[in-house]
Amino acid sequence: MIELTINNKKHQLDVPQEMPLLWALRDIIKLTGSKYGCGMGLCGACTVHLDGEATRSCVLPVSAAIGKKVTTIEGLSDNADHPLQQAWMDISVPQCGYCQPGQIMSAASLLNKNDSPSDDEIDQAMSGNICRCGTYPRIRSAIHKAAKLAREVK
Amino acid sequence: MSFLNKIGVIPSEDEIFNSDDQQSEIAGDHQGSVIKNVTRRGFLKATGLASSSLVLGVQLSSIQAATSTHAHPSDKDFAPDVFISMDKKGTVYIVCHRSEMGQGIRSSLPLLVADEMECDWDRVVVKQGLGDAKYGSQNTDGSRSVRRFYYRLKEAGATARTMLQMAAAQVWKVKPTSVTIYNHRAKLKGSSQVLDFSELVEIAATLKVPEKSALKLKKESEHRYVGKDNIKLLDGKDIVTGKARFGYDVEIEGMKYAVIARPPVVFGKVKSFDASEAMKVPGVLKVIKLPALNPPAVFNMLGGIAVIADNTWSALQGRDKLKIEWEHGANASYNTKDYEKEFVKALDNPPHVVRNRGDWDKAKEKADKVFTQNYYVAGIAHATMEPPAATAVVSDDGVEVWTCTQTPQSAQRNVMGVMKIPQEKAASVKINVTLLGGGFGRKSKPDYVAEAVYIANETKLPVKVCWTREDEIKHGYYHSPSYQSLSASFDKSGLPTGWYHGMVNHPIGATFNPAAKQAGAADLGQTDLPFDLPNIKLTNGESDTFMRIGWVRSVTNINNAFAVSSFADELAREQKQDPKDYLLSLIGKDQMLDVNKDAAKYENYGENFDDYPIDTSRLKNVIEVVAKDAGWGKKLPAGYGIGIAAHRSFCTYVATVVIVSSQKDKIKIEKVFYAVDAGKVINPDRARSQMEGAAIFSTSLAYYGEITAKDGIVEQSNFHDYEMARIGQVPDIHVNILKSDKPPAGIGEPGVPPFAPALCNAIFDATGKRYRRLPLKQYGII
Numbered sequence: 028m029i030e031l032t033i034n035n036k037k038h039q040l041d042v043p044q045e046m047p048l049l050w051a052l053r054d055i056i057k058l059t060g061s062k063y064g065c066g067m068g069l070c071g072a073c074t075v076h077l078d079g080e081a082t083r084s085c086v087l088p089v090s091a092a093i094g095k096k097v098t099t100i101e102g103l104s105d106n107a108d109h110p111l112q113q114a115w116m117d118i119s120v121p122q123c124g125y126c127q128p129g130q131i132m133s134a135a136s137l138l139n140k141n142d143s144p145s146d147d148e149i150d151q152a153m154s155g156n157i158c159r160c161g162t163y164p165r166i167r168s169a170i171h172k173a174a175k176l177a178r179e180v181k
Numbered sequence: 182m183s184f185l186n187k188i189g190v191i192p193s194e195d196e197i198f199n200s201d202d203q204q205s206e207i208a209g210d211h212q213g214s215v216i217k218n219v220t221r222r223g224f225l226k227a228t229g230l231a232s233s234s235l236v237l238g239v240q241l242s243s244i245q246a247a248t249s250t251h252a253h254p255s256d257k258d259f260a261p262d263v264f265i266s267m268d269k270k271g272t273v274y275i276v277c278h279r280s281e282m283g284q285g286i287r288s289s290l291p292l293l294v295a296d297e298m299e300c301d302w303d304r305v306v307v308k309q310g311l312g313d314a315k316y317g318s319q320n321t322d323g324s325r326s327v328r329r330f331y332y333r334l335k336e337a338g339a340t341a342r343t344m345l346q347m348a349a350a351q352v353w354k355v356k357p358t359s360v361t362i363y364n365h366r367a368k369l370k371g372s373s374q375v376l377d378f379s380e381l382v383e384i385a386a387t388l389k390v391p392e393k394s395a396l397k398l399k400k401e402s403e404h405r406y407v408g409k410d411n412i413k414l415l416d417g418k419d420i421v422t423g424k425a426r427f428g429y430d431v432e433i434e435g436m437k438y439a440v441i442a443r444p445p446v447v448f449g450k451v452k453s454f455d456a457s458e459a460m461k462v463p464g465v466l467k468v469i470k471l472p473a474l475n476p477p478a479v480f481n482m483l484g485g486i487a488v489i490a491d492n493t494w495s496a497l498q499g500r501d502k503l504k505i506e507w508e509h510g511a512n513a514s515y516n517t518k519d520y521e522k523e524f525v526k527a528l529d530n531p532p533h534v535v536r537n538r539g540d541w542d543k544a545k546e547k548a549d550k551v552f553t554q555n556y557y558v559a560g561i562a563h564a565t566m567e568p569p570a571a572t573a574v575v576s577d578d579g580v581e582v583w584t585c586t587q588t589p590q591s592a593q594r595n596v597m598g599v600m601k602i603p604q605e606k607a608a609s610v611k612i613n614v615t616l617l618g619g620g621f622g623r624k625s626k627p628d629y630v631a632e633a634v635y636i637a638n639e640t641k642l643p644v645k646v647c648w649t650r651e652d653e654i655k656h657g658y659y660h661s662p663s664y665q666s667l668s669a670s671f672d673k674s675g676l677p678t679g680w681y682h683g684m685v686n687h688p689i690g691a692t693f694n695p696a697a698k699q700a701g702a703a704d705l706g707q708t709d710l711p712f713d714l715p716n717i718k719l720t721n722g723e724s725d726t727f728m729r730i731g732w733v734r735s736v737t738n739i740n741n742a743f744a745v746s747s748f749a750d751e752l753a754r755e756q757k758q759d760p761k762d763y764l765l766s767l768i769g770k771d772q773m774l775d776v777n778k779d780a781a782k783y784e785n786y787g788e789n790f791d792d793y794p795i796d797t798s799r800l801k802n803v804i805e806v807v808a809k810d811a812g813w814g815k816k817l818p819a820g821y822g823i824g825i826a827a828h829r830s831f832c833t834y835v836a837t838v839v840i841v842s843s844q845k846d847k848i849k850i851e852k853v854f855y856a857v858d859a860g861k862v863i864n865p866d867r868a869r870s871q872m873e874g875a876a877i878f879s880t881s882l883a884y885y886g887e888i889t890a891k892d893g894i895v896e897q898s899n900f901h902d903y904e905m906a907r908i909g910q911v912p913d914i915h916v917n918i919l920k921s922d923k924p925p926a927g928i929g930e931p932g933v934p935p936f937a938p939a940l941c942n943a944i945f946d947a948t949g950k951r952y953r954r955l956p957l958k959q960y961g962i963i
Contacts, residue, residue: 042492042494043463043494046492046494047494050492050493050494053430053493054438054491054492054493054494055492057432058423059423059426059429059430059432060422060423060424061423062427062429062566062567062618063429063493063568063647063649064566064567064650065650065899065900066497066649066650066899067650067899067900067901069899069900069901070566070650070900070905072566099423100421100422100423101422101423101424103422104422107418107421107422111421112421112422115417115420115421116413116414116417116418116421119413119414119417119866119870121283121414121416121417121420121421122283122284122285122870122871122874123281123282123283123565123566123567123616123617123618123619123620124283124416124419124420124425124427124616124618125427125565125566125567125616125618125619126566126618127420127421128420128421128423131421147909149908150907150908150909151909153908154907154908154909156908157566157900157905157907158566158877158908159564159565159566159619159621159878159881159905160283160566160619160870160874160877160878161873161874161875161876161877161878161911162870162873162874163877163906163907163908163911164873164911164912164913164914165870165873166908167908167913
């Protein structure tokens, strides 16, 4: 049995140590907000936080998450009220929406470390997240907007 | 099937399976809809609307068939596409019968109904329509959802509004004309009395549907949502909280997970396999062999070996442990890189002339100078962020599927084929449409649905088939590589006396008919050349086909626009003229261009020429607008370059300007401008987002897009060797959606074609280097 703490809740899992966290989240715990996109850590659709740090769950064995706090898109806020989620809706960022949970989790990790990122800093932090619909310019705007919202709240 | 005769011409899904429906759609939007009050009727159970107080069924498609025999078709013939319903609280439910893949259709079609009905959008719930033949055509491709249904949906909304107006008139015992309807309420003229829709719904439900002649459609100026930017994304909250359900996310009771090892070469077969190691993987339940695929591919499954397990990871591990000996078959002779010389030969003397004006050969002979260039655009894969996925349950009662599909009805037909279910039992196959994590044409080919149903039936288990990224890249329905040769003849004046364009690719038609050889599809950007020149000859070569070829967003417009708009820029440079001014001169006078006068059979995206002419004044206008927006002609910083291209596709006119910089031999896109005339636009924000997306989709294809096969096997596999544009490569994109009262045209695809040529024209402006092959990665400039 493997014990994982996901969105502040403990889960006992009977899975092999090497199963990537993504499949444990999706298929075992039934949290499907984290998406499969490549299985190689190339696209960022599966991004979750491991102790607050953006991590590609498709290449992270569940054993590496033992004793750490895992946060998924479902646990980012109680009611879609994280500044990033608010900004995302205000600017109508999503098109198909599939990559957006991963985009938001990467952005949240960035804002944890940098409360007013520049365009270049955003581009760098978000370069691991692919969006095929082409929402990048709006993602950039939404991160700026969320950063501003968060600073105002502080 | 009629499409088989159209060798080389791109068949749409409707043409393949449903030519009657297609005809009635083509018959035009003005045909009018059939609307009935169906509150008390049986078929509501399937819609989940049975508890509503008022339900209107609206039949959009096959109207001609219905109305030709009955002025008011009987229930037997009545097959609604769209339902509008209201419950006792006044919440309005609108069924969207088209698939959502990011283009915003769920907040476009219902918005039109809601606006016309005078709803408060916050009290509208959009429900996704099931896939079922009785709904009429649901195929969401060809950028035509709004194009086909604009007026009919307005009529549907107006019908509901009029019934609410009549209901209020009954309550107040006045004439309906004394009642105004606004924002979910009825108001009695000359008084302060108001009634909410919730107070009217039960009376409205008892009323007869008013005659069409009694309807008064809102004027454009009276719209409160249509054409405005005042609504939020319908699924926005679900998406940003991870609650949105895509095909990959479907979970049903007792469901197992399947992945498939498919033949590496199309039409290859399993010679032998050993699953003993795979079966040892914990969680692996079963391994089964799928039937081999024989031509034509259509939307049938590819075959191979399926591994069914308790979870995706176990299935993947099991698949890795399979030992399979493949018999690759005849397509193993195919090498993409070597095949280019066959393309070159095919254009030596191409047998198909798709348009002929004047006498090109004579113009060429008499010319002072003939300028010729050749262009090559590599094949590409869809690479939807969500790879294909389908979940199926087979029971004695029938088949139920949950899947991300652009076309639930061909999914249904596919299931009926696999299960040998006769047409009269079509209703036993239920296709639930989830959100689509990108479509781009891939999800209009439901081979993955056939796989899920086959496996569910064989194993008697509810099964979700998941495609990995590698599966998606290696087993696609690819946009074909293409080779094109263009020539222009000149006398002493600056404009060409003649224009020649030969084009060859692996035709999409071959996916449906192995005998198809003629390059496809000239209609998409070749035949409709908008230049006013005295001599024009447009030809298609022939080619064999070795892979599954299919529609990818904007289809052959991609390569045709690249060649035509690059060549136009080259001619401008040759003539030492401004590329924008020269482009306008090539287009020439304002006219409704009738290309079919030039011995062509141009089908105009299935639309009539009265509503959707090739209007050169609109093409020139978007060029002027985008040039102005981009500051065309102003001095740029050193190392910068500017390029322009314009293209009509899906009846929409788009002009694009790209500004690039070149530093240390690397290109950076600095700015992008779009001007778009798509006629009436319901949801301008979603139209803008489609153009932003098209620019980025096109950046990926222009920079990196290249699928190659060696010995018939696709060489690329995942995002490391089939790369995508990343956020840092994309600037802000300025999109100008022009106001227009013309009939609504396509939005999802038309932004793609002009981007790559505008980019390459800008690179030439910056560097003096002309790139005639895509992707650009091969030149080391990315």
